[in-house]
Amino acid sequence: YDGKCVFCRIARREEPGTELLSCEYEDLVCFRDRKPGAPHHYLVVPVRHMGNCKTLKTEHVPLVKRMMEVGKAVLQKNNFSDLTDVRMGFHWPPFCSISHLHLHVLAPASQLGFLSRLYYRINSYWFIT
DSSP states (O other): OOTTTTTOOOOTOOOOOOEEEOOOOOTTEEHHHHHHHHEEEEEESSSSSOOOGGGGOOGGHHHHHHHHHHHHHHHHHHHHOOOTOOEEEEOOOOOSSSSSOOOEEEEOOGGHHHHHHHTOOOOOOSEEE
């Protein structure tokens, strides 16, 4: 836990303005992005403080898969069912504003605005899927 990290505080329910969405795993939380880039824009975050995506190793593959499962489940619970029109990924340092691992889940990807299409561009220098 890092008390200076906003995602750590959100995960511990210490940020009253952020509503946590239902999540099937106790070690992950999910909430709406405060600056949405799409009609559905959620962040899936490990409760335990982890560095950004650059710190991921092979042993983290199951964690990332579970993060993606949570993202898909939250979309479906919010009446979005076209899972072929979804963009999920991580901002690559130094392009991530918070250094706590977080998966962006955006849908429908076909409705991303001009800036969001740039900011969340698949496998760009700053966003990896």
